Amino acid sequence: MSTISEQRKTRQGLPSLRGIVTKIVLLSIVDAIAVFALFTLFVQESWVVFGIAAAVTLAINYIYLRPGLLPAKYLLPGVLFLAVFQIFVVIYSGYIAFTNYGDGHNSTKEDAIEAIILTSQQRVPDSATYGIAVVEQLGQLSFLVTDPDGDIWLGGDGAPLERVTNAETDSTGKATSVTGYNTLTLQDVLGNQRAIADLAVPLTDDPNDGALRTPDGSRAFLYLSSLVYDEDADTFTNTANGTVYTDRGNGAFQADNGASLTPGWKIDVGFENFARAFGEEDIRGPLLNVLLWTFAFAFISVASTFVLGLLLAMVMNDWRMKGRRFYRVLIILPYAFPGFLSALVWLGLFNQDFGFINEVLFGGASIPWLTQEWLAKFSILFVNLWLGYPYMFLICTGALQSIPDDIMEAAAIDGAKPWAAFRLIKFPLLLVSVAPLLISSFAFNFNNFNLIYMLTAGGPRDPSAGVDAGATDILITLVYKVAFGSGTGRDYGLASAFAILIFIVVGAIAAYGFKRTKVLEELN
Amino acid sequence: MKVKSRGILAAAATASAAALVLAGCSGNPGTDAEGPVGTLTVWVDADRAGVLKDVAKQFQADKNIEVKLVTKDFGDVRDDFITQVPTGRGPDIIVGAHDWLGKLVQNGVVAPLELGDTASDFQDVAIQAMSYEGTTYGLPYSVENIALLRNVDLAPDAPATFDEAIATGNQLKADGKAEYAFLVGLDPNASDPYHLYPLQASLGAPVFGLDANGTYDASNLTLGGAGGEAFATKLAEWGAAGILNTNISGDIAKEEFNAGKSPYFLTGPWNVPAAADAGINYAIDPIPTTGPNAATPFVGVQGFFVSAKSENALAANEFLVNYIGTEAVQTALYEVGGRAPALTSAFEAAKSDPDVAAFGEVGAAGVPMPNVPAMDVVWSDWGSTEAAIINAQGDPVALWQAMVQSIQSKIDKG
Numbered sequence: 002m003s004t005i006s007e008q009r010k011t012r013q014g015l016p017s018l019r020g021i022v023t024k025i026v027l028l029s030i031v032d033a034i035a036v037f038a039l040f041t042l043f044v045q046e047s048w049v050v051f052g053i054a055a056a057v058t059l060a061i062n063y064i065y066l067r068p069g070l071l072p073a074k075y076l077l078p079g080v081l082f083l084a085v086f087q088i089f090v091v092i093y094s095g096y097i098a099f100t101n102y103g104d105g106h107n108s109t110k111e112d113a114i115e116a117i118i119l120t121s122q123q124r125v126p127d128s129a130t131y132g133i134a135v136v137e138q139l140g141q142l143s144f145l146v147t148d149p150d151g152d153i154w155l156g157g158d159g160a161p162l163e164r165v166t167n168a169e170t171d172s173t174g175k176a177t178s179v180t181g182y183n184t185l186t187l188q189d190v191l192g193n194q195r196a197i198a199d200l201a202v203p204l205t206d207d208p209n210d211g212a213l214r215t216p217d218g219s220r221a222f223l224y225l226s227s228l229v230y231d232e233d234a235d236t237f238t239n240t241a242n243g244t245v246y247t248d249r250g251n252g253a254f255q256a257d258n259g260a261s262l263t264p265g266w267k268i269d270v271g272f273e274n275f276a277r278a279f280g281e282e283d284i285r286g287p288l289l290n291v292l293l294w295t296f297a298f299a300f301i302s303v304a305s306t307f308v309l310g311l312l313l314a315m316v317m318n319d320w321r322m323k324g325r326r327f328y329r330v331l332i333i334l335p336y337a338f339p340g341f342l343s344a345l346v347w348l349g350l351f352n353q354d355f356g357f358i359n360e361v362l363f364g365g366a367s368i369p370w371l372t373q374e375w376l377a378k379f380s381i382l383f384v385n386l387w388l389g390y391p392y393m394f395l396i397c398t399g400a401l402q403s404i405p406d407d408i409m410e411a412a413a414i415d416g417a418k419p420w421a422a423f424r425l426i427k428f429p430l431l432l433v434s435v436a437p438l439l440i441s442s443f444a445f446n447f448n449n450f451n452l453i454y455m456l457t458a459g460g461p462r463d464p465s466a467g468v469d470a471g472a473t474d475i476l477i478t479l480v481y482k483v484a485f486g487s488g489t490g491r492d493y494g495l496a497s498a499f500a501i502l503i504f505i506v507v508g509a510i511a512a513y514g515f516k517r518t519k520v521l522e523e524l525n
Numbered sequence: 526m527k528v529k530s531r532g533i534l535a536a537a538a539t540a541s542a543a544a545l546v547l548a549g550c551s552g553n554p555g556t557d558a559e560g561p562v563g564t565l566t567v568w569v570d571a572d573r574a575g576v577l578k579d580v581a582k583q584f585q586a587d588k589n590i591e592v593k594l595v596t597k598d599f600g601d602v603r604d605d606f607i608t609q610v611p612t613g614r615g616p617d618i619i620v621g622a623h624d625w626l627g628k629l630v631q632n633g634v635v636a637p638l639e640l641g642d643t644a645s646d647f648q649d650v651a652i653q654a655m656s657y658e659g660t661t662y663g664l665p666y667s668v669e670n671i672a673l674l675r676n677v678d679l680a681p682d683a684p685a686t687f688d689e690a691i692a693t694g695n696q697l698k699a700d701g702k703a704e705y706a707f708l709v710g711l712d713p714n715a716s717d718p719y720h721l722y723p724l725q726a727s728l729g730a731p732v733f734g735l736d737a738n739g740t741y742d743a744s745n746l747t748l749g750g751a752g753g754e755a756f757a758t759k760l761a762e763w764g765a766a767g768i769l770n771t772n773i774s775g776d777i778a779k780e781e782f783n784a785g786k787s788p789y790f791l792t793g794p795w796n797v798p799a800a801a802d803a804g805i806n807y808a809i810d811p812i813p814t815t816g817p818n819a820a821t822p823f824v825g826v827q828g829f830f831v832s833a834k835s836e837n838a839l840a841a842n843e844f845l846v847n848y849i850g851t852e853a854v855q856t857a858l859y860e861v862g863g864r865a866p867a868l869t870s871a872f873e874a875a876k877s878d879p880d881v882a883a884f885g886e887v888g889a890a891g892v893p894m895p896n897v898p899a900m901d902v903v904w905s906d907w908g909s910t911e912a913a914i915i916n917a918q919g920d921p922v923a924l925w926q927a928m929v930q931s932i933q934s935k936i937d938k939g
Contacts, residue, residue, distance in 0.1 A: 105632060105898075107607060107608070107611055107632045107634075108611030108632075112611055112833075113633055115633075115834075116633030116833050119636055119637065120630065120633075124639065130642060188562050188589065190839065191588065191590060192562055194836065195836055198838040198839055215839070216638075216641070216842040217839055217843045218839050222639055222641065263630065263633070264630075264631060264633030352713075353772045354770065354773070355773075369713075371713055372714065372771075372916065458715065460713075460715070460909065462714065462913075464906070464909050464910045464913040464918070464924050464928060471714070482905070490628060490898055
């Protein structure tokens with residue numbers, strides 16, 4: 002009696018003690034982690050992320066502490082995962098499409114300026130090595146320099162070297178300390194690495210004589226900077242020929258003649274990447290052929306794998322078939338291998354002179370499976386059939402088993418021939434559950450980068466055509482080549498713009514396909 | 526109730542994951558004031574981690590700076606370094622290949638390294654490889670290049686010219702002693718410009734010219750011209766004669782050479798142990814010339830780079846120049862990886878192994894593989910054109926000219 006009433010209470014929203022305790026424990030763990038994360042974020046002053054994290058924490062507490070709100074309690078975990086792993090990624094790559102992010106433009110302007118200054122330091126050829134000790138007075142760091150002649154000098158940031166006479170030296174004649182200054186110990190030096198590495202002590206009043214810098218705190222070398230940064234004008238000037246490099250809004254310091262300094266930095270470029278995506282000759286030229294082949298590849302792949310998978314599923318679904326389990330395991334095997342591994346194995350099998358297919362199956366023939374345009378296309382489709390049919394077999398088996406036998410029995414009693422029964426009854430029923438998966442399979446194959454890249458890398462390519470597109474290149478591999486393989490290197494901005502364009506194409510096809518599926522459902 | 530608590534559990538997991546992800550989005554690992562005065566983070570691959578562990582311990586004992594070795598897949602190091610340095614959470618030091626250098630400089634993630642007077646202690650080719658536009662950026666530790674592997678039982682004498690090698694090979698083939706006149710691993714669609722380069726260089730067609738500093742000048746593409754066209758004609762000839770076969774992959778070439786079916790195999794030190802295991806009586810020769818110049822292979826140099834945003838620049842410099850750059854460490858790295866040391870004294874010691882000495886002799890005459898970013902656009906056109914020429918898919922000279930034009934236009938666009 003009591004248990005029943007307890008159960009009823011629970012159902013009415015009065016939770017059991019155990020439930021409350023579990024809830025409190027779990028929620029405290031979440032909150033503890035959240036507070037730790039918030040604290041870290043607060044210290045780092047990353048306010049945007051802090052705000053988001055705080056809002057999420059509050060939302061979690063509100064939803065799980067408040068009675069009711071049952072749908073929210075179920076949905077929240079999934080929504081959070083969706084936000085972090087899907088929506089954020091999509092928005093971020095969408096944002097990248099509007100920047101020039103890529104090789105040569107991978108950080109902020111401050112970083113770029115720092116890097117240019119760093120790399121413009123050139124050691125004066127054939128200059129000597131100076132022994133130094135890092136000394137400090139009132140928080141100001143200086144170098145106590147022993148030059149190769151044994152003379153001792155002192156100088157600091159912006160204060161050129163001056164002779165000192167009251168320094169103490171060690172047995173080698175290297176100055177170690179000087180009155181009025183504290184010599185930094187090794188530990189101090191390592192504790193102030195940034196400041197010491199940045200310290201440049203001018204040799205004389207004339208900046209063209211160069212400055213001493215130390216790479217290790219005990220030796221210094223004479224450096225001349227080939228570029229000087231003017232902070233107020235925001236320009237770099239080449240000390241040798243006077244060329245001025247200015248920020249012209251291109252994400253790099255550029256001279257009048259168009260030459261720019263590396264690295265540049267990341268800027269927003271608006272729709273420039275999309276304009277390039279359409280204007281790029283490497284894409285536009287072969288686009289029609291590549292697009293046709295991409296559609297053909299995706300469509301034939303889905304159709305061939307579906308037909309073979311369905312056929313096998315029907316055979317294996319027949320109770321008269323002996324040893325069905327054994328065969329099913331065999332059929333699923335290709336699905337169990339990693340796709341890229343299979344592609345590599347097939348690459349070996351297709352070798353023109355040494356491959357198993359030519360050597361054994363075709364008795365030593367020399368068929369150029371992967372190097373002749375049409376044979377390469379065929380080979381790609383064939384391998385994809387091998388890779389893809391187990392998936393179709395699995396979903397068709399599932400769908401077939403869910404179709405009640407009595408429908409088919411009824412059809413048989415009504416005098417339907419097997420083919421007619423299949424075509425008019427079984428197949429439409431099957432399609433209701435399988436069609437959405439066919440659409441997703443189409444979308445997958447439309448972007449089946451791995452297979453193409455592993456098997457032919459888009460080749461064979463017509464080298465006289467001048468563009469980097471081969472006979473088996475699909476849209477995604479072509480985009481990869483253009484965005485990552487040519488020009489100045491990887492261009493994430495352009496790649497993201499292409500990704501968005503491809504998404505629009507695939508999305509449109511999928512939307513149309515799903516609409517058709519709905520019609521199918523209504524018919525039944 | 527059961528369902529509900531499971532929901533909470535999921536929520537807890539989600540929230541903690543989200544919190545960690547968000548927290549991870551920004552931030553610096555804090556440095557502790559106690560214990561060691563600093564921490565150097567070094568990205569290494571699994572092979573080198575073992576050796577460096579001892580050096581790291583020594584360094585910590587001497588300087589009280591902890592060296593944290595993070596083991597990463599070698600292939601991921603370059604790109605992860607480029608993306609992580611700007612966030613301020615990258616490592617202080619990475620291990621890498623010299624041909625990454627152009628890209629690292631282009632992205633402003635690598636700091637110059639002052640070797641001081643120790644620069645002359647390294648092989649010239651190694652220092653040249655670690656330099657970009659006249660500045661040295663890395664501490665080299667190993668050099669690697671290809672050479673000609675010869676089956677002494679089949680061909681007792683080292684060939685001076687490529688024609689001589691082919692003549693010997695063809696004779697052996699005619700006598701039924703060998704199945705191939707010459708072996709080199711190629712790819713049907715991309716051939717292998719790296720392995721074929723010495724044959725091209727000998728005809729006087731390097732990829733890029735050198736600037737006043739002796740480093741590669743990307744604006745001076747030297748693939749074309751009479752030398753390049755002569756090489757294209759030769760490629761077609763060798764392709765037609767079956768000397769070069771794009772269907773012989775690196776693995777097949779290795780297998781066939783180890784089966785004693787070819788007198789010559791153009792390859793690197795990585796394939797020598799297998800040949801020795803297969804019982805081949807081999808010798809390592811300079812690559813035979815095809816033209817008036819020496820057949821110089823590309824030399825690959827591996828070394829260590831310092832991050833441009835390292836907070837431990839002095840310690841990193843100290844660790845590289847005065848610890849990794851010592852003979853003991855260079856020798857230890859050689860013993861683990863089998864790659865010839867870049868430090869001359871360690872290299873001389875390693876020469877007690879005749880294979881290392883032979884490859885080293887060939888490499889000393891070689892040129893570093895270009896480290897300019899423009900090299901990235903060269904490989905694809907270069908490889909597919911060579912494959913097309915070998916397979917007689919057009920007029921060799923016309924194909925070669927089209928390739929040079931295509932590469933030049935891509936470089937200009939960049």
